[in-house]
Amino acid sequence: MITHPTSIELLESVVRFIEERAAPNLKDRDAFHARVAVNALNAIKREIAAGQPAEDAQVERLRDLLGHDGDWTSLNGELCAKIRDGQIAPTDAKLLAHLKASIVDQVRIDQPQYAGLKQAGG
Amino acid sequence: MDDLQQALSAIAPQLGPGATTIVNLRRLSGGASQETWAFETDTGAPLILRRKPPSPTGSGNAVPLATEAALIRAAAARGAAVPQVLAESAPGSEIGEAYVMARLEGETLGKRIARDPPFAEVRKTLARDCGAALAAIHGVPTEGLPPLATSSALLEIEKYEGVYRTSGAERPIFEAAIRYLKDRAPTVDRPVLVHGDFRNGNIMVHPDKGLVGVLDWELAHLGDPAEDMGWICTRSWRFGGDKPVGGFGDYADLLEGYEAAGGTPIPLERVLYWEMLGSLKWGCMCLTMYMAYATGSDASVERAMIGRRTSETEIDLVNLLEAAR
Numbered sequence: 001m002i003t004h005p006t007s008i009e010l011l012e013s014v015v016r017f018i019e020e021r022a023a024p025n026l027k028d029r030d031a032f033h034a035r036v037a038v039n040a041l042n043a044i045k046r047e048i049a050a051g052q053p054a055e056d057a058q059v060e061r062l063r064d065l066l067g068h069d070g071d072w073t074s075l076n077g078e079l080c081a082k083i084r085d086g087q088i089a090p091t092d093a094k095l096l097a098h099l100k101a102s103i104v105d106q107v108r109i110d111q112p113q114y115a116g117l118k119q120a121g122g
Numbered sequence: 123m124d125d126l127q128q129a130l131s132a133i134a135p136q137l138g139p140g141a142t143t144i145v146n147l148r149r150l151s152g153g154a155s156q157e158t159w160a161f162e163t164d165t166g167a168p169l170i171l172r173r174k175p176p177s178p179t180g181s182g183n184a185v186p187l188a189t190e191a192a193l194i195r196a197a198a199a200r201g202a203a204v205p206q207v208l209a210e211s212a213p214g215s216e217i218g219e220a221y222v223m224a225r226l227e228g229e230t231l232g233k234r235i236a237r238d239p240p241f242a243e244v245r246k247t248l249a250r251d252c253g254a255a256l257a258a259i260h261g262v263p264t265e266g267l268p269p270l271a272t273s274s275a276l277l278e279i280e281k282y283e284g285v286y287r288t289s290g291a292e293r294p295i296f297e298a299a300i301r302y303l304k305d306r307a308p309t310v311d312r313p314v315l316v317h318g319d320f321r322n323g324n325i326m327v328h329p330d331k332g333l334v335g336v337l338d339w340e341l342a343h344l345g346d347p348a349e350d351m352g353w354i355c356t357r358s359w360r361f362g363g364d365k366p367v368g369g370f371g372d373y374a375d376l377l378e379g380y381e382a383a384g385g386t387p388i389p390l391e392r393v394l395y396w397e398m399l400g401s402l403k404w405g406c407m408c409l410t411m412y413m414a415y416a417t418g419s420d421a422s423v424e425r426a427m428i429g430r431r432t433s434e435t436e437i438d439l440v441n442l443l444e445a446a447r
Binding site for chain 1: 300423
């Protein structure tokens with residue numbers, strides 16, 4: 001909704017400031033934390049773009065898996081409880097398909113370079 | 123530091139033939155629970171001091187340094203690649219609770235070992251070397267050892283499940299992994315000496331000699347030998363390398379090296395079980411580190427962001443659950 005600048009532009013400007021102006025003046029632990037800060041901002045940037053579609057897709061699958069409507073928090077909590085008390089087996093094909101699709105979406109946001117993502121076909 | 127210099131010089135004759143004093147004392151790292159110092163004798167012997175600070179905090183699972191030293195000595199007696207322990211010092215003494223060991227030459231950075239060209243040749247046999255080292259460690263007679271905690275797959279799962287539940291997170295992949303692992307938890311008739319943190323990053327590797335030392339013994343305990351094998355195969359410790367054992371070797375090499383060195387054969391399935399438990403464990407440890415941020419005890423961006431690495435272990439868990447079907 002807000003433009004001039006968009007949130008993405010703001011984030012990118014902060015990443016550039018840290019990388020080009022601030023980080024070169026930092027040492028040791030602070031320099032390391034500056035790199036982590038850039039990683040965090042880039043994750044937020046990816047989450048702004050892909051977070052809502054990922055949640056919507058998750059809710060869609062959860063409704064199908066659990067057979068009723070609900071919001072993400074209640075459906076996800078119910079799924080956790082059903083796995084915990086053995087109503088859904090941890091190797092259930094439909095469950096694993098849901099878990100895999102969800103975690104591929106999340107790792108694409110959190111750590112898109114992670115090798116395990118490639119193995120999962122992400 | 124002057125006091126430490128003096129106290130170490132007093133034991134110099136123990137540390138190298140003909141040595142009369144020590145030089146170049148410098149601190150390498152200092153966690154809240156453990157200090158590491160490097161120095162040499164005046165005759166040039168390179169040494170490491172591991173010392174507990176006067177009032178240590180954290181790392182509640184760590185064994186006393188005297189135990190660590192005793193375990194390294196026992197593993198050495200079985201032929202394991204470990205640094206030679208040269209002197210020990212008791213709590214309350216001038217040096218404090220500590221031990222001195224020979225400083226090995228080599229690399230411990232996991233990424234370099236798994237990927238850098240100077241290690242290409244030794245990578246071919248490194249998984250085998252790791253298997254041989256584990257066979258020696260697991261073969262240490264447990265009767266003469268200092269008191270150690272005994273763990274099991276079920277106890278480990280319960281410990282990390284506790285961490286997860288306390289965090290308040292609701293993560294279906296952790297639920298599935300906990301359920302799967304609990305239902306298939308192996309029991310061990312005869313617990314062996316387990317290193318407890320056997321992974322790429324805690325092994326010293328020389329570009330020509332290969333594995334020269336298994337380090338960081340503070341989480342040693344009695345338990346299932348497959349625990350050590352699964353931990354070094356956990357993907358979090360592959361550092362971008364494309365092979366399962368530490369990023370540098372194949373399962374078969376690890377297992378063959380183990381058997382060839384006299385280890386009781388361990389089925390691959392059991393290693394994969396502990397690898398899954400390893401991913402669960404590291405995922406819960408990432409959550410714990412994030413909780414330090416959430417509770418305000420460490421407000422750094424690093425503690426906050428490490429919570430976003432939990433998902434890495436979850437994708438590994440899903441891959442392993444799929445493969446196990």
